[in-house]
Amino acid sequence: MITTIIFDLGAVLIDWSPNYLYSKVFREEEMRFFLETICTPAWNEEQDAGRPLQEATDLLVAQFPEHEANIRLFYDRWSEMLQGEIPGMIDLLRVIKASGNYKLYALTNWSAETFPIAQERFEFLGWFDGIVVSGVEKDRKPFPSFYNTLLNRYAIKPDEALFIDDNLRNIRAAEQLGINAIHFTHVDALKPQLIDYGIPVGTV
Template identity: 35%
Template sequence: MIEAVVFDVGNVLIEWQPERYYDARVGEARRRAMFAEVDLHGMNDLVDRGHDFRETIQTWAGKHPEWQAEIALWHDDWLEMAKPEIPHSVRLLRALNAKGMRTLALTNFGIGTWAIATPVYDFLGAFSKAYVSGHMGVAKPDPEIYRMVEASEGVSPEALLFTDDRAENIAAAEERGWQTHLFEGPEGWAARLVSEGLLSAAEAA
């Protein structure tokens, strides 16, 4: 029996497409050149593991003078990258809460970025509990982050139903024995919740 439903946040509840943001700001050609030369996702991984948001971005920008202004936008304009919310997914979260289901976030998110996002996206405060990698000091798909959730929740792995948009994060959860759903859109996730008997079709619409 499922005792808790676990949501990833980026690209499940909030769109996270930095490349799209930079295409609009600097043009696709310059964005492609920058991402080819600078490991911006690696930079963000450090933030997600608990490194200081501002300091990490400033350090990366200082290492790449040609791209300094563009890299600085990762900090200064971060909310424009982390948008918009995915309304159907938010409705599913709220519907589960209304049914009394325990809902969890398990997200790769920085300490600083979580502090920026939570006042803007009120649904981030709607979880029974949020497990945020920056605060935990470990990020998906490291098996340790899943173990920490299990220990904190005091439930068996098979009692957790987890959705995430990244196959490697899903695979790591499956290795622990979690039930999983690879998120490819809210419609599929809604159908899974209905098939599990957690929501009715009307509640999942």
């Protein structure tokens, strides 16, 4: 029986993408090159794991001085990467919360320095019984230690928990720890999967 539901945030509840910022700066092909070779996902993950934003920026500027201005935009205008809520997901979260039958947690790869921006913008982040942020813990998905931080801090039994994430790598890591997991693609695909676990979704 599921008693606990654990949500990823980015691309599950919150629509975040560097494309939203850099599409204002580059043409499509230039933007793709910049985000695949300079401000890469691997570079960003190190900030998620606790590396300071200033240190990360200085590192890239030293490597790519010709791109300094656009590198600095990444965190100077980071809030422009937050587009809003994933359609339908907050209504679904509200229904689950209102049922009163589940503990709700978030387990997110997110810089400790930028997460407060999201907390100010998205009221629903206050609905969770706990949020574990990678940048605060200086650890991240898919490492087992990060999942165990959540499980141990809130006394969660893995076999009673359901984890929802858009990244298949993170899903596999959760399953290795005995946590039930759903690979998120779209709210309409998620609803019947939740029902299969006995979680009511109402008329959302």
